[in-house]
Amino acid sequence: MKHPHNYRITIEHTNTDNAETIQFEIQDREDMFAIVDAIKQGSGLNSNDSTRLGVALRLLGPMMMKDRKHPLFADFFPHFKTFMQNLKGKLKE
Numbered sequence: 001m002k003h004p005h006n007y008r009i010t011i012e013h014t015n016t017d018n019a020e021t022i023q024f025e026i027q028d029r030e031d032m033f034a035i036v037d038a039i040k041q042g043s044g045l046n047s048n049d050s051t052r053l054g055v056a057l058r059l060l061g062p063m064m065m066k067d068r069k070h071p072l073f074a075d076f077f078p079h080f081k082t083f084m085q086n087l088k089g090k091l092k093e
Helices: 032-042 047-066 077-092
Strands: 005-012 021-028
Touching (some): 032 047, 032 077
Antiparallel strands (some): 005 021
């Protein structure tokens, strides 16, 4: 990875008295903030949904690429690849 981006992801359960939190760190070759901004500008989704989509794609995509032959991902990978190609095409328009 040339210049990795390091992120800490925190998820907080907000509608309960039991304040559960999940936190983990990842390293990614892509700038997640730039991806979210591109999706906000070009997808037609609202800001919240654009953020969710951008983060979800960067969490799932690299993991699936690394383990694309794993039985959990084998059937889904071709569809994910098509989705990503379509999304990138739409964002370039």
